[in-house]
Amino acid sequence: MKIGELSKKSGCSIQTIRYYEREGLLLNPNRSEGNFRLYDSKALKQLEFVKHCRSLDISLNDIKRLIELKNKPEESCSSVNALIDQQLALVNKRMKELRALKAELQQMASACGSNNTIEACGIIKSLDS
């Protein structure tokens, strides 16, 4: 299949697919006579792997590492575990930040009845302090 079809099947945009290729996340595909990229179902699987990782917010760099690891099936998977744990820690950290952020935003929102002038606005006041 050509890149358009791969794009539809995978849900990744054509540019994203070409970008992943440039970044070394996808193997260089065979080309047609006219230099069009030609993919098989294995390539689609590779791309779906990348997409799944991205949906977990794993960085392209880490995905690259995961792919390398996948190609060494006999080795220990402890680095894989470490990577996921690290990802979890990152998510936890961001959630904590967001909770604090939400609390302050809510407090600010309640500090202004919305029918004030800007001069009297509780939100602007709290941002100023």
Add this chain to the structure above:
Amino acid sequence: MKIGELSKKSGCSIQTIRYYEREGLLLNPNRSEGNFRLYDSKALKQLEFVKHCRSLDISLNDIKRLIELKNKPEESCSSVNALIDQQLALVNKRMKELRALKAELQQMASACGSNNTIEACGIIKSLDS
């Protein structure tokens, strides 16, 4: 004061301060004979306002709008309220995403006892599906 002092007092890096200036978030400061930026306490307050907004993850563009609004003290503050509400909605959305993400990561982490080969690794398996 010069930019180094402003940087220390505000906690923003020198480059960030210059960047904010370029982006129109800070007024162009006076310059010394040797062309060094010279700031007063008002400039520090401006910068602290920006920093506070950034800590709430408000975009530079929105901060610019807030600054414009601040300069019209007699107008209604409803746009300020709308902006904060929108920011809250954004935070809520991201929190929801993160919760889903965390759940999947946790499930994955528990799918592998960490002492497997990569071939048998539950994490890689679940990423592959």
Add this chain to the structure above:
DNA sequence: ATTTGATTCTATAGTTACTATAGAGTCTGT
């Protein structure tokens, strides 16, 4: 008066993960 070290200046490039565009070439259907 000079020199050293710290600070500042501008302009430019790099970061992440894409998205968008221009301009050219290729393929398919009529």
Add this chain to the structure above:
DNA sequence: ACAGACTCTATAGTAACTATAGAATCAAAT
């Protein structure tokens, strides 16, 4: 033979910074 759809490469843009190079300026010590 030609229109329209698809693809190609190369390049620039996005957000919010951070980092660098190379030059100029300043303050303090000699």
